[in-house]
Amino acid sequence: AAGVIQSPRHLIKEKRETATLKCYPIPRHDTVYWYQQGPGQDPQFLISFYEKMQSDKGSIPDRFSAQQFSDYHSELNMSSLELGDSALYFCASSLGDRDRVEQYFGPGTRLTVT
Amino acid sequence: GIQVEQSPPDLILQEGANSTLRCNFSDSVNNLQWFHQNPWGQLINLFYIPSGTKQNGRLSATTVATERYSLLYISSSQTTDSGVYFCAAPAYSGAGSYQLTFGKGTKLSVIP
Numbered sequence: 001a002a003g004v005i006q007s008p009r010h011l012i013k014e015k016r017e018t019a020t021l022k023c024y025p026i027p028r029h030d031t032v033y034w035y036q037q038g039p040g041q042d043p044q045f046l047i048s049f050y051e052k053m054q055s056d057k058g059s060i061p062d063r064f065s066a067q068q069f070s071d072y073h074s075e076l077n078m079s080s081l082e083l084g085d086s087a088l089y090f091c092a093s094s095l096g097d098r099d100r101v102e103q104y105f106g107p108g109t110r111l112t113v114t
Numbered sequence: 115g116i117q118v119e120q121s122p123p124d125l126i127l128q129e130g131a132n133s134t135l136r137c138n139f140s141d142s143v144n145n146l147q148w149f150h151q152n153p154w155g156q157l158i159n160l161f162y163i164p165s166g167t168k169q170n171g172r173l174s175a176t177t178v179a180t181e182r183y184s185l186l187y188i189s190s191s192q193t194t195d196s197g198v199y200f201c202a203a204p205a206y207s208g209a210g211s212y213q214l215t216f217g218k219g220t221k222l223s224v225i226p
Contacts, residue, residue, distance in 0.1 A: 033213055042200060043157070045213035056211030088155050092214075100144045102162040103214055108155055 002026055004093050004106030012112045013081050021076040021109045025093030031055075032074040033103060034066060037088040049074055050096075081113045115205045116141045120217035127191045127224045135186040135220045137201035144204070146177050146184050147214065151198040160186070160199075191224045198222070 005024040013019050025032050031050045035043040045058035049068035060066075063081075068074045078085060088110050092103040117140035127133055139146070148160040161168050161175040163184065168175055172191075177184040188195055198219040204212035 035214075042216035042218055043202075043214075045215075048211045048213055050211070056213060058213060090157060098212060100164070101212075102145070102147065102159070104159060105149070105157045108157065110155060 004091055004104055006089075006091050006106040006109050008109060009107065010110050010112075012114065014114055015081055015083065017081050017113075019078045019081060019111060021078070021089050021091075021111070023074045023076070023091030023093075023106060025072050025074070025091075026104055029093035029095050029104075030072060031094045031096060031101075032068055032072070033092040033094075034060075034074070034076050035090040035092065035105075037090065037108075038084075039087070043088075043090055046076070078111075083113050086111060086113045116143070116203055116215050118201060118203055118215050118217040120199075120201060120220050122220060123218065124221045125223070127222065129191060129193060129224055129226050131191050131224075132187070132189045133191060133222070135188070135199055135222075137184040137186070137217055139182050139184075139201075139203045142179060142182065145212075146179075147202050148175055148184070148186050149200045149202065150195075151200060151219070153197055157200075188222075191222075193224045193226060196222055196224045 033048040034046040037043040046060040052068045066076045088108045091106045094101045119138045150158045163177045165179045174187045202214040202216045205215045
């Protein structure tokens with residue numbers, strides 16, 4: 001079965017650079033979520049999209065922005081990177097944005113800021 | 115928002131042993147998910163179990179929604195079971211979205 005695809009899988013950037021993470025949801029899934037997991041932490045919600053519209057925001061820095069495109073893939077743009085942005089970034093997708101749906105997680109992008 | 119608590123935080127098992135991981139949540143939920151994060155960081159969906167019991171090989175899970183807890187059972191543990199196990203429940207933000215709130219995880223180490 002098709003899964004959530006994330007690219008790149010690993011990314012190394014220097015401070016103050018920009019990064020773009022991509023997420024391709026499971027086919028027919030219309031909802032995308034982004035989560036950030038710092039070292040030794042649990043995943044924390046950043047932002048979500050339903051039917052190409054932003055549906056909610058968590059503790060996402062103003063330096064970060066994201067969007068969902070017409071083909072439902074999503075991109076997380078991160079500017080002025082800081083050392084503290086080093087983390088695993090997960091994308092998840094679901095069919096519908098309700099509490100009774102399962103969220104399927106991608107393999108993650110490991111971002112290292114030096 | 116919803117609080118999700120997991121116990122124990124750390125667990126060391128001899129290969130072949132059985133274990134039970136617990137997840138308590140503060141509010142009634144319509145969704146409860148269990149994940150395994152392997153040593154490479156990948157987050158693997160284990161169970162979507164808002165209520166009742168499900169089994170998948172050596173793993174099974176039970177959620178008692180009325181009492182706000184879920185249990186993950188691992189039988190005949192193998193070294194490949196090592197990693198961190200997370201449970202997560204949806205939190206309604208009030209903006210029409212249900213993002214998952216994760217517990218702090220149980221770090222399992224299975225030794226040969």
